[in-house]
Amino acid sequence: MHSSASIMKLSLLSILIIISAACANSTSLQDNFLQCLSNHSQSANPIYEAVYTSSNSSFSSVLQSYIRNLRIATPNPLVIIAAKHESHVQATVICSKSLGLQIRIRSGGHDYDGLSYVSNVPFVILDMFNLRSININVSDESAWVQAGASIGEVYYRVAEKSKVHGFPAGVCPTLGVGGHITGGGYGNMMRKYGLSVDNVVDAQVVDVKGRILDRKSMGEDLFWAIRGGGAASFCVILSWKIKLVAVPETVTVFEVERTVEQGAIDVVWKWQQVANKLDEDLFIRLLFKPVNGNKEGDQKTIKASFVAMFLGETKRLLPLVNESLPELGLQEKDCVQMRWIDSVLFWLHLPVPTTPTEVLLERIPKSESYLKRKSDYVQEPISKTGLELIWKVLTDINEDVGMTWNPYGGKMSKIPETETAFPHRAGNIFKIQYSANWKQGGVETTNRYLNSTRSLYEAMTPYVSKNPREAFLNYRDIDIGSNSKGTYQEGRIYGIKYFKNNFDRLVRVKTMFDPDNFFQYEQSIPTSPS
Known part of the structure; x- marks a missing residue:
């Protein structure tokens, strides 16, 4: 018979072997992923400039800079890709899918339960904060806005061009445009102009095959789904074409x-x-x-x-x-009268007019909690x-x-x-x-x-509402349900609360565009059971 000491030694040895194997597998997976990214890198836009691993001195700061909820345990991604070009997004999707890695897409970090940057399985973070160009066209009252831009940056750039235009989105300027809009983001002009998604006229996305699609090439089903259904279940948002709205001078x-x-x-x-x-x-x-x-x-x-x-x-x-x-x-x-752009500062409890509107360009909140x-x-x-x-x-x-x-x-x-x-x-x-x-x-x-x-x-x-008790997607709340197996049955528990009767159509779109359920997370849209 083995002594208890011998059993403990064997158990400890077994644990060390398992840990060593897991570390080796993790390292091997990371190496394979990096090699795949290199294979898909363009000479004109090399991807290595956007890649951060734990051996990189900036890894921790890049990881932490867009975490807004201190309650969320520090994630441990294999790699962070802070994409600087559309091709970096394409390569990340292609390589993650080919190696069976989960992908978490982050555009601003205002994710109350951290689902855009935390996972229990090997994963990579695709961070969009470098993709933040904003092109305003006042003559046709539209703008192309990349997913990593903040709402504050959008407001500021619109106001630069026009005193009588705005955009109906959130009151917090550090919100990332990509996630805010796709989740049905709202603001204090919703009763006049509806939600942000009600003022989107086109989009550019990267699909599960790594293709860049716009509204015409993706079709109306996917364009419908990403406006309020959470694009992270279907694709990666590169940019939105938004419709500017009229605001009075006062x-x-x-x-x-x-x-x-x-x-x-x-x-x-x-x-x-x-x-x-x-x-x-x-x-x-x-x-x-x-x-x-x-x-x-x-x-x-x-x-x-x-x-x-x-x-x-x-x-x-x-x-x-x-x-x-x-x-x-x-x-x-x-009552206080002011310009529309100054009203954004008022809703932040900042003094108007002594606060410069340039504060809207600051991407990191003054305090975190x-x-x-x-x-x-x-x-x-x-x-x-x-x-x-x-x-x-x-x-x-x-x-x-x-x-x-x-x-x-x-x-x-x-x-x-x-x-x-x-x-x-x-x-x-x-x-x-x-x-x-x-x-x-x-x-x-x-x-x-x-x-x-x-x-x-x-x-x-x-x-409150009943059957279902409804919930708002952008106020992420893991309490109302989580999908550990990626099944339709589990997904329906939270899905009908977020999407009501639109849930089954979202499932059909998901099954059509991502049949292998690559774009998944704890509250993603599942594929059809059939």
């Missing part, structure tokens, strides 16, 4: 705060009745946060912030708000009793956990849910983002914030 913004003691419950209840019926030039976002009471020893209370964007002047705004939402008590002194996000859609007004119960949950949590309510209606109610892959259209009063942010790491702190966010989400169950 817009108006305001932010008005009300606590429970100041009658917030009546204002919020009325906001629900009118938010999706207001003039489509007006967008009033609502944020809730637990705050300390006015006096020392007071219990926590809720502060409701009404933040608005109006495509017009104050003199037209005041009658609109005071007729539809008199409970808010909006006054002229609450540990975070979690979730989403919901509301289709019936929540009663005052319901609001009180929700606010009690918020104050009981007693953490930096809040909610943002974004109004629907206007153009969003006029576009059929089958027009693009993004399905959340008519019938919604508002969309909810649940948000938690914390500065200190550690398992205990992280679990506390995650559990608090999930408790709030659970408490909202009676008041």
